[in-house]
Amino acid sequence: xxxxxxxxxxxxxxxxxxxxxxxxxxxxxxxxxxxxxxxxxxxxxxxxxxxxxxxxxxxxxxxxxxxxxxxxxxxxxxxxxxxxxxxxxxxxxxxxxxxxxxxxxxxxxxxxxxx
Amino acid sequence: xxxxxxxxxxxxxxxxxxxxxxxxxxxxxxxxxxxxxxxxxxxxxxxxxxxxxxxxxxxxxxxxxxxxxxxxxxxxxxxxxxxxxxxxxxxxxxxxxxxxxxxxxxxxxxx
Numbered sequence: 001x002x003x004x005x006x007x008x009x010x011x012x013x014x015x016x017x018x019x020x021x022x023x024x025x026x027x028x029x030x031x032x033x034x035x036x037x038x039x040x041x042x043x044x045x046x047x048x049x050x051x052x053x054x055x056x057x058x059x060x061x062x063x064x065x066x067x068x069x070x071x072x073x074x075x076x077x078x079x080x081x082x083x084x085x086x087x088x089x090x091x092x093x094x095x096x097x098x099x100x101x102x103x104x105x106x107x108x109x110x111x112x113x114x115x
Numbered sequence: 116x117x118x119x120x121x122x123x124x125x126x127x128x129x130x131x132x133x134x135x136x137x138x139x140x141x142x143x144x145x146x147x148x149x150x151x152x153x154x155x156x157x158x159x160x161x162x163x164x165x166x167x168x169x170x171x172x173x174x175x176x177x178x179x180x181x182x183x184x185x186x187x188x189x190x191x192x193x194x195x196x197x198x199x200x201x202x203x204x205x206x207x208x209x210x211x212x213x214x215x216x217x218x219x220x221x222x223x224x225x226x
Binding site: 008034036041042043044045046049089102103105106107108 | 119121155156157158160163205214215216217218219220222
């Protein structure tokens, strides 16, 4: 989910379990959504994206679900591993200033994988 | 080896000093962006550039300046007018209407 202030919401899971990270987005006109993974002290890494004409998209061990009715996005990680520990951001893609896309980021969720 | 590079990894600024953060990409992307990240917060857009010799202010441009003289390069200057510069700065690039790819970041600290 989204956070306010300095404290990120944290999801703690056991190694091998499935993880579900949720995100609410703001603009019903947004047509493209992205999940990023950010490890401590590093730049965000692209994980998976989905366009608004889809409800579900699968990658390797990850699935993104989009519910446009309630403006909700989720990231599912199967068989979570210690290397999955990071902050996960969702981003919605809005357009302004011609062809340039503007990403609006959530504040992120910290995924902590317990061995 | 394609990607986005940022330098330096750590940068220290003295009171009243301007400092410049480097961002280079060899992905042939048209658009480049600068974001600021503060602890526990989402990324905030400082400046963006759609094309060489053109750039636009983002949401928090005050106290910052940029240039885009080459497609590959988009340096950010943190001026003395930026009173709270301590943050993690991220550069990104994209094709128009495509996913933004991020560099490794520069952490700016004030002495």
